[in-house]
Amino acid sequence: xxxxxxxxxxxxxxxxxxxxxxxxxxxxxxxxxxxxxxxxxxxxxxxxxxxxxxxxxxxxxxxxxxxxxxxxxxxxxxxxxxxxxxxxxxxxxxxxxxxxxxxxxxxxxxxxxxxxxxxxxxxxxxxxxxxxxxxxxxxxxxxxxxxxxxxxxxxxxxxxxxxxxxxxxxxxxxxxxxxxxxxxxxxxxxxxxxxxxxxxxxxxxxxxxxxxxxxxxxxxxxxxxxxxxxxxxxxxxxxxxxxxxxxxxxxxxxxxxxxxxxxxxxxxxxxx
Amino acid sequence: xxxxxxxxxxxxxxxxxxxxxxxxxxxxxxxxxxxxxxxxxxxxxxxxxxxxxxxxxxxxxxxxxxxxxxxxxxxxxxxxxxxxxxxxxxxxxxxxxxxxxxxxxxxxxxxxxxxxxxxxxxxxxxxxxxxxxxxxxxxxxxxxxxxxxxxxxxxxxxxxxxxxxxxxxxxxxxxxxxxxxxxxxxxxxxxxxxxxxxxxxxxxxxxxxxxxxxxxxxxxxxxxxxxxxxxxxxxxxxxxxxxxxxxxxxxxxxxxxxxxxxxxxxxxxxxxxxxxxxxxxxxxxxxxxxxxxxxxxxxxxxxxxxxxxxxxxxxxxxxxxx
Amino acid sequence: xxxxxxxxxxxxxxxxxxxxxxxxxxxxxxxxxxxxxxxxxxxxxxxxxxxxxxxxxxxxxxxxxxxxxxxxxxxxxxxxxxxxxxxxxxxxxxxxxxxxxxxxxxxxxxxxxxxxxxxxxxxxxxxxxxxxxxxxxxxxxxxxxxxxxxxxxxxxxxxxxxxxxxxxxxxxxxxxxxxxxxxxxxxxxxxxxxxxxxxxxxxxxxxxxxxxxxxxxxxxxxxxxxxxxxxxxxxxxxxxxxxxxxxxxxxxxxxxxxxxxxxxxxxxxxxxxxxxxxxxxxxxxxxxxxxxxxxxxxxxxxxxxxxxxxxxxxxxxxxxxxxxxxx
Numbered sequence: 005x006x007x008x009x010x011x012x013x014x015x016x017x018x019x020x021x022x023x024x025x026x027x028x029x030x031x032x033x034x035x036x037x038x039x040x041x042x043x044x045x046x047x048x049x050x051x052x053x054x055x056x057x058x059x060x061x062x063x064x065x066x067x068x069x070x071x072x073x074x075x076x077x078x079x080x081x082x083x084x085x086x087x088x089x090x091x092x093x094x095x096x097x098x099x100x101x102x103x104x105x106x107x108x109x110x111x112x113x114x115x116x117x118x119x120x121x122x123x124x125x126x127x128x129x130x131x132x133x134x135x136x137x138x139x140x141x142x143x144x145x146x147x148x149x150x151x152x153x154x155x156x157x158x159x160x161x162x163x164x165x166x167x168x169x170x171x172x173x174x175x176x177x178x179x180x181x182x183x184x185x186x187x188x189x190x191x192x193x194x195x196x197x198x199x200x201x202x203x204x205x206x207x208x209x210x211x212x213x214x215x216x217x218x219x220x221x222x223x224x225x226x227x228x229x230x231x232x233x234x235x236x237x238x239x240x241x242x243x244x245x246x247x248x249x250x251x252x253x254x255x256x257x258x259x260x261x262x263x264x265x266x267x268x269x270x271x272x273x274x275x276x
Numbered sequence: 277x278x279x280x281x282x283x284x285x286x287x288x289x290x291x292x293x294x295x296x297x298x299x300x301x302x303x304x305x306x307x308x309x310x311x312x313x314x315x316x317x318x319x320x321x322x323x324x325x326x327x328x329x330x331x332x333x334x335x336x337x338x339x340x341x342x343x344x345x346x347x348x349x350x351x352x353x354x355x356x357x358x359x360x361x362x363x364x365x366x367x368x369x370x371x372x373x374x375x376x377x378x379x380x381x382x383x384x385x386x387x388x389x390x391x392x393x394x395x396x397x398x399x400x401x402x403x404x405x406x407x408x409x410x411x412x413x414x415x416x417x418x419x420x421x422x423x424x425x426x427x428x429x430x431x432x433x434x435x436x437x438x439x440x441x442x443x444x445x446x447x448x449x450x451x452x453x454x455x456x457x458x459x460x461x462x463x464x465x466x467x468x469x470x471x472x473x474x475x476x477x478x479x480x481x482x483x484x485x486x487x488x489x490x491x492x493x494x495x496x497x498x499x500x501x502x503x504x505x506x507x508x509x510x511x512x513x514x515x516x517x518x519x520x521x522x523x524x525x526x527x528x529x530x531x532x533x534x535x536x537x538x539x540x541x542x543x544x545x546x547x548x549x550x551x552x553x554x555x556x557x558x559x560x561x562x563x564x565x566x567x568x569x570x571x572x573x574x575x576x577x578x579x580x581x582x583x584x585x586x587x588x589x590x591x592x593x594x595x596x597x598x
Numbered sequence: 599x600x601x602x603x604x605x606x607x608x609x610x611x612x613x614x615x616x617x618x619x620x621x622x623x624x625x626x627x628x629x630x631x632x633x634x635x636x637x638x639x640x641x642x643x644x645x646x647x648x649x650x651x652x653x654x655x656x657x658x659x660x661x662x663x664x665x666x667x668x669x670x671x672x673x674x675x676x677x678x679x680x681x682x683x684x685x686x687x688x689x690x691x692x693x694x695x696x697x698x699x700x701x702x703x704x705x706x707x708x709x710x711x712x713x714x715x716x717x718x719x720x721x722x723x724x725x726x727x728x729x730x731x732x733x734x735x736x737x738x739x740x741x742x743x744x745x746x747x748x749x750x751x752x753x754x755x756x757x758x759x760x761x762x763x764x765x766x767x768x769x770x771x772x773x774x775x776x777x778x779x780x781x782x783x784x785x786x787x788x789x790x791x792x793x794x795x796x797x798x799x800x801x802x803x804x805x806x807x808x809x810x811x812x813x814x815x816x817x818x819x820x821x822x823x824x825x826x827x828x829x830x831x832x833x834x835x836x837x838x839x840x841x842x843x844x845x846x847x848x849x850x851x852x853x854x855x856x857x858x859x860x861x862x863x864x865x866x867x868x869x870x871x872x873x874x875x876x877x878x879x880x881x882x883x884x885x886x887x888x889x890x891x892x893x894x895x896x897x898x899x900x901x902x903x904x905x906x907x908x909x910x911x912x913x914x915x916x917x918x919x920x921x922x923x924x925x
Contacts, residue, residue, distance in 0.1 A: 164374035167334050171366050172437060173358040173391035186378045319777035320748075426869040456639040456870055457804055458841075458885075461848045461863035468862070483778060486807070486850030490859060510856045527782035529807030531849045533830040536811060541782035545747040 013266070016259030023252050027073040046238050056240040058230055067222045068245045074134060074223035075204050075249070079256075081138040082203035083196045086145040091192060093146070094153025095180055099161055108154070111147035119144045119206060123215045137216055141206045145199055152195055156188045163187075190263075197260030201253045208249060224249040280307040281345060281444045281477045282331065282364075288339035289326050289501075299549050300326040301337070302501035305576075310444070310475040315492035315509065317482060317524070319546045323501040324481045328447045331479060332366045333357065345444065362392040362441030369450040371430035375422040381408075381433050382418030388440035407436040411466060428459035435466060446470070447479040452487060464491060485528045489513055494582075497521045500549060500557035503576055507583035515595040517585040520558045522598040556587070564589055564598070602627035603798050604651075604766055607665035611646050616660045618874030620646050622822040628815075630765070631792065633799040635809045635830070637845070638819035641873045644802045647819075648768045651800070652685050653678045668766060679711060683766035684759035688774050690751035694743040700754050701739030704761055711762045722761060729794070730757045731787060749780035753787070760791065770802045785812050806849040810834060815906070818842045821871045821881035828907030838901070838909035841866075841882045880911070888914050 045061040047053050055064035097107040123140035130136045160166065161184060169179050204224070210216035211225030212232070219226050224245040231241025289301040301323040308314050316324045329335040331342060333349050342349045344364055352360055368374035375384050385404045389395060395403050405415040411432040422430055431451060438446060448467065452460040468491060471478055482488050488495060489509060496506040497520065505518040516522045523542035530537070544561040553559060555570035562569070568588060576586040587593075604627065611621040621643045628634045638644040649655045651666070651673065666673045668682055687693050695703060704723045708714065714722070727735035730753040743751055752772060759767055769788070773781035789812060792799055801812060809816055813830040818839065826839040837843040847864040868885040871877065880886070883893035890913060901915065902908040909915075 164368040164370060165376045167329075167366070168368065168374050168434070168437065169376070169387065171332060171334060171361060172388035172440065173361045174387060175355075175358065175391075183376055187376070319779065428869060457806075457845055457848050458639060458866040459869055461865045462867075465862050465865060468860070472860070484850075485778075485852040486855055489852040489855035490850050490863070492856075493859075509859075513852060513856055523779060525852065527779040528852050529782075529785070529805065529811040530853065531806045531810045531834070531846070531851055533810040533813070533834050537782070541786055542779040543783070545749050545780060546777060 010262055010265070012258035013262035016255040016257075016262060019251060019255030020259060023072050023248075023255075024076060026069050027076040046234070048238075049240050049244075055244040056238065058227075058238065058241045059234050064227070064241055064244055067227050068224070068248055071222040071224045071227050071245055072248065072252075074217060074221055075207060075225070075252070077134060078138055078141065078207040078223065079200040079204040081134075082142045082145065083200040085138060085142040086149050086199050087192060087196055089142075090146045090149025091153050091185075091188075093150040095157055095185065095188075097150065098154040098157025099176075099180055099184065104154075107150070111150050115144060115147040117144055120210065120213065120215070123210050127215050132215065132218055134217055134221065137207055137210060138203075140210070141203045145203070149192075149195055149199065152191065153188060156191050157184055160184050160187050194260050194264045197256050197263065201256040201260070204249065204253055204256075278309055279346065280309050282306075282308040282479075283343040283346075284327075284331060284340065285343070286340040287327065287330055287337045287342070289323070289330060289335065290338045293550065296550050299501055299552050301330070302552070303340070304498075304501070304503055305340075306496060306503070306506070308445070308477045308479065310477055311471065312494060313471055313478045313480055313492045315480045315482060315488040315495045316498060317485060317488055317495060318498035319483065319524075321500075321546055321549050322498040323549070324498050325449055327498070328366065328449045328479060328481045331445070332364045332447050333361065334366065358391065362388070362394075363443050364445040364447070365438035365441065365443040367431075367434055367438050367446060367448040367451045370454045371427055371434050372422070372454070374434050375430055375437075377422050379421075380418065381420050381422070381425070384433065385418070385437055385440060388437060392441045394441065403440075407440055408433075410439060411436045412462075426459070427455050428462050431455060431463050432466065435463075435470075439470070444475065445477050445479070447481070449481045450483070451480075453482070453484065460487070467491065485513075485525065486531075497524065500547060500552065502557065502573075502586065503584075504558065504586045505584070506576070507580075511583060516598060517579060517583070517590050517595060518558075518587050519562045519564050519593075519598055522595075523561070564593055601670065602629045603669055604628040604800070605665050605667045606647075606651075607663065609647065609650060609663040609666060610661070611643075611650050611655065612660045613656075613658060613874070615658050619876075620822050620873045621650070622877070624819075624822075624824055626817050626824060626827060628766070628798050628800060630798055631796045632814045633789075633792065633801055633812055634815045634817060635813035636800065636802045636817050636819055637804065637806065637809055639804055639870050641821070641870050642819040643822040643873070644819050645770055646822075648685065648770050648800065648802055651681075651766075652683065652768060653681065654685075682764055683768060684762055684764040685768040685770065686752070686755045686759050686772045688771040690748070690755040691743060693755055694751060696743055698742075699739065700741050700743065700746070704739075704754070704758055707758045708761045723757075726757045726761045727754075729760065729791065730754075732757070747780075748776055749783060752776060752780075752784055756784075756787065756791070760795070760797075763795070764797060766798045766800065768800045768802070771804070772801075773808065774803070774805070781808070788812065806834075806845060818845070821875075821877060822873070823881065823910065825882065825911070826909035828904070832904065832907045836903070836907075838903055838907065838915055839882075839911045840886050840888050840914045842909070843914070844885075882911075888917050 040060045040062060043061060044057050045059050047057040049056040053063050053065065055068060057063055093107050093111065097104045119141060122143055126136045126140045166179060166183055169183050207216055207223060208225030208228065211223060212229045216225050217223050219230055227245045228242045231238060235242055284304060284306050287301050287304045291298040291300060304327055316327065318324050326335065330337050382404050385407050386400055389400050389403055404418050408415055408417055413432055452463050455463060464487060470476055480492055492509045495509050495512045496503045499520050505512060505521045512521060516525055527541055542561055547553065547557060547560065555572055556574050559565045559569045574586045574588045576584045578584045579590055607625050609621055609624040612619045624647055626634065636644040636647060650661050673681060701723060705719045708719050708722055724735050732738055732753050773784050776784060788799065803809060816828060816830050816833045817824045818826040820841050826842045837846055844866040866885050871881055879894045879896050880898040883889040898910045899912050900908055900910050901912050
């Protein structure tokens with residue numbers, strides 16, 4: 005087990021914190037000043053516009069920073085939704101043998117739906133928007149989390165402390181929520197980071213395909229999508245949000261790996 | 277004549293394992309009075325742990341009944357069963373995993389107090405301190421997490437938790453096997469003190485015959501889900517009447533290099549509880565087996581008032597000849 | 599008197615690139631045809647000693663020894679395969695490959711060491727399986743590990759160790775995971791094999807009953823050091839270290855333990871120290887009823903009782919004698 009802070013943890017943590025700060029503060033500082041100003045379209049990066057401008061004259065620096073906000077919302081939203089629903093199903097399937105079969109077959113069904121098609125369908129029904137995207141990305145992720153939670157619960161429920169809790173008269177809800185769930189948390193947190201990272205990437209893909217968020221709400225994905233046609237003349241439109249996206253996703257994954265490697269001091273041997 | 281605290285009546289427990297069945301316990305009856313320590317000994321797969329779990333209602337028997345102070349446990353469900361659990365508690369083998377690693381010792385000790393509604397919210401802290409004191413731990417241990425404790429200390433906490441509901445029956449499943457030799461004595465002494473001080477009965481499940489000899493008043497020897505011999509500890513150890521008991525005792529290493537074993541050890545392995553042999557389960561390893569042994573399962577018969585043996589040849593073969 | 603087969607002097611091992619000292623100077627000898635039991639509890643360093651001899655320690659471990667020789671050849675720097683020793687472990691299931699047959703694994707163990715044809719190898723495999731008393735060896739060759747019982751698997755492990763005809767067999771708690779009747783069979787087998795082959799056995803255990811059964815000599819370890827060493831009879835009759843005496847008191851003899859029912863067992867207070875703790879004096883001092891002030895600060899002197907028997911405690915004996923005179 006590792007103690008102290010490793011490089012991936014510090015790097016990952018710093019990048020995540022900085023991005024969250026951007027996501028929170030960018031709208032306040034910049035005030036969404038990414039207005040369409042045709043007179044300054046397609047400017048190369050320079051002193052005036054650090055990251056250049058796009059075909060409609062919007063400042064890529066401003067759009068990249070404000071894009072962080074929506075990408076982070078998608079990431080956290082998907083991770084949260086997935087974890088909430090996936091954990092509930094996983095806990096029930098793992099603890100109650102009778103529910104296991106039914107829940108897991110349902111999860112298998114859900115897993116078979118392609119995320120991109122679901123996004124297109126949902127966009128058609130609900131209209132495109134941030135929440136549609138979050139639901140569309142979360143749906144196929146839920147079974148994966150449920151599966152993980154189920155396997156963790158199957159291990160934990162065989163631990164003698166669960167039998168001991170039954171023996172001292174604890175009710176089933178208490179055992180699930182106070183004994184099993186807290187001990188599954190470390191695995192869940194690691195899973196959350198991976199879901200978050202992959203959701204941000206998926207959102208970019210969906211936006212690139214034109215079924216993500218609409219271009220007037222910038223996200224890293226749709227800023228890049230907007231620059232697709234002009235890639236040869238204005239590569240910066242794709243380059244800068246692309247770099248931010250890659251670094252952020254890398255940071256989250258590093259952080260998740262570091263969390264996993266760090267292990268859990270509670271579950272290791274005696275410190276004495 | 278005091279009434280028994282625990283009575284088990286023809287307990288059978290089978291587990292489905294794919295297409296076949298694991299015959300873990302195949303008809304065990306026993307009864308236990310306050311102040312008694314019944315040791316259940318036997319090798320892996322003999323069903324002693326499954327029996328222990330059934331006695332404290334952590335598992336339900338396929339057939340048979342467990343009565344606690346005369347009340348049938350199988351008749352209880354839900355909240356009634358949860359409340360009745362205060363009367364019978366289990367101590368597990370590995371203290372490292374029998375405490376929730378994310379709970380402080382105090383939280384673990386408060387759990388039974390809350391569930392069994394013992395004391396008021398306010399005086400529970402006091403009761404936790406009392407419990408810790410009973411197992412020889414200082415009050416500040418209430419604030420510690422299991423990973424800050426040694427194995428022996430964790431096992432004391434587990435015993436304190438079991439005592440919280442003032443049980444009449446404790447079932448200890450290999451409570452010292454996971455502990456270092458030098459700290460075992462602490463836990464054994466603690467259990468002996470509990471028995472000496474109260475109206476408690478203890479079922480002590482172990483493969484360690486030395487510890488069993490020290491702590492128990494009676495011994496039940498199990499083989500393949502059945503009791504093959506049961507009786508007062510001294511009698512069973514000094515004059516075994518079942519050939520398996522003899523083989524088991526002969527196999528126990530004696531901590532005295534000048535008295536090395538001269539008898540050849542029992543051959544073969546304990547058989548699998550999946551395919552039960554017809555007749556006596558021990559027949560394949562028994563040096564005294566005759567054809568009649570394969571015919572039917574030998575009954576556990578009284579050979580003296582306190583002593584029973586499940587061997588059809590127990591009358592013809594004396595202890596010395598075994 | 600011939601030279602001992604295995605000679606170890608001042609063996610020190612530190613884990614985590616030298617930060618955690620787990621062996622703090624271990625000395626012992628082991629002669630051909632003899633069995634030395636290393637006795638100790640968790641964290642005593644008994645398994646680390648074996649791993650150091652076998653070169654099985656992780657890369658971050660630092661090994662230092664004044665002498666560490668097998669048959670006069672220094673072990674330091676020697677390839678693992680060239681070391682004339684073999685080891686068996688507590689859990690044979692994890693040491694056997696579950697997807698390969700017993701026969702294949704035995705043949706491989708032999709052919710990694712010696713260049714022999716498949717026919718010769720096959721014959722040697724059958725020989726060694728007979729040697730460890732595996733019934734019906736020809737059919738067992740095709741069995742996979744999970745098809746065998748725990749005792750049979752441990753026999754296969756012993757066969758795998760013996761097929762290379764090692765001069766030293768290291769057995770690390772080989773019977774701890776086994777049932778007592780099977781343990782008796784394995785202990786008996788090891789003694790028979792030693793009589794037949796003359797191999798030296800380094801037997802690691804925490805169970806004094808097993809020690810009494812199998813050892814010629816005993817070395818008691820505590821917190822990375824040998825605290826007492828001597829022939830098995832002398833150690834049991836006349837322990838010279840308070841820790842050895844404590845272990846003896848905690849080991850119950852099933853033949854006599856019930857006579858003393860109701861009496862309290864002698865308790866060693868406290869717990870074993872955590873590996874890597876800095877220990878200026880005697881590691882056992884905090885738990886010792888015989889400790890004097892100096893014990894906590896200065897390393898204990900080694901006192902020899904007889905030519906082969908000695909202990910790292912100058913006080914225990916003196917106090918026992920004083921008590922004897924007073925009585």
